[in-house]
Amino acid sequence: MEKYVLITGSSSGLGKATAEKLAKEGFKVFAGVRKQEDKKTLEQIHPNITPVFIDVTSDESVDCAFETIQKTTNKLFALVNNAGVALAGPVEYIPVDILKKQFDINVFGAIRTAQRALPLMQHCDDCRIVNISSMSSYGIFPFISPYCVSKRALDMFFNSLTLECKMPELKVVSIKPGVVSTPIWNKSVDESMKNLEHLCEEGKKKYAKEFDFLMENARKNTDKGLQPEEIANLVYHVLTTKKPKLSYNIGKDSIFARFMSYLPLELCNFLVKTGLEKRIN
């Protein structure tokens, strides 16, 4: 029987690699995009891929995407909440609008999409929601707190869904990758540099050294870490194994972040702060 999967944010990085992997393995993939040129690219990757326009921050766009999906099927086997951005800034000065934007995409966008997907999933035995969370969900990375908090909130909202939902067959899984080589890092630096302009002069001066270091480091991440295909393989495993775990770490840095989170907060904070200071100076 055909199994339909919706992946949000499939224009690049993990979403694109996952769409390709699942399509090659025989899944019918609705691949979320926001631009016409991305639709064209994805159409050419594999005949099992059907691009759908979906901006997860818009009710209208998500409704429209599901209308398109329902022209083909009323049964969705899985939703992969992948769309995401990473925004940075010091808590002391970051404008609240930036925090709202971070949550709009990474958290409310995933919930909005899941709320539309669940009615189609109840027609499927053994349906699944896979959230592409992050090692940042452990919350021990200064200056990217908007991103960290959004991933923690994503995990907590969907854990609540697991506890509340009256669909016993539904499995909700959080994948927490470490650094993966994708465009998100450069995009994040560009956006954060723009956002920095909105910081007051005092804020810019006070945190200039830390911010410069972190932005330089983020740019380097574009070419290091895991390959997107490794996450795509894990998503495939989660969709095909009988009993997926609730949470997966992938990447040594993600496993390290998990262990750091077991430490008493005082010790964890001390190690993170002194580690950052050492690297900056």
Ligand SMILES: NC(=O)c1ccc[n+]([C@@H]2O[C@H](COP(=O)([O-])OP(=O)(O)OC[C@H]3O[C@@H](n4cnc5c(N)ncnc54)[C@H](OP(=O)(O)O)[C@@H]3O)[C@@H](O)[C@H]2O)c1
């Ligand atoms: N790369 C890493 O190191 C890493 C590590 C852990 C977790 N993750 C997570 O992996 C996911 C994918 O990121 P990536 O690294 O593959 O980066 P990416 O290549 O930048 O992909 C992000 C995707 O999200 C889409 N998107 C952004 N805003 C959206 C919106 N409002 N509505 C719908 N789609 C939207 C983008 O579409 P457009 O092209 O149209 O902007 C793009 O397709 C994210 O949730 C990220 O937090 C990444």
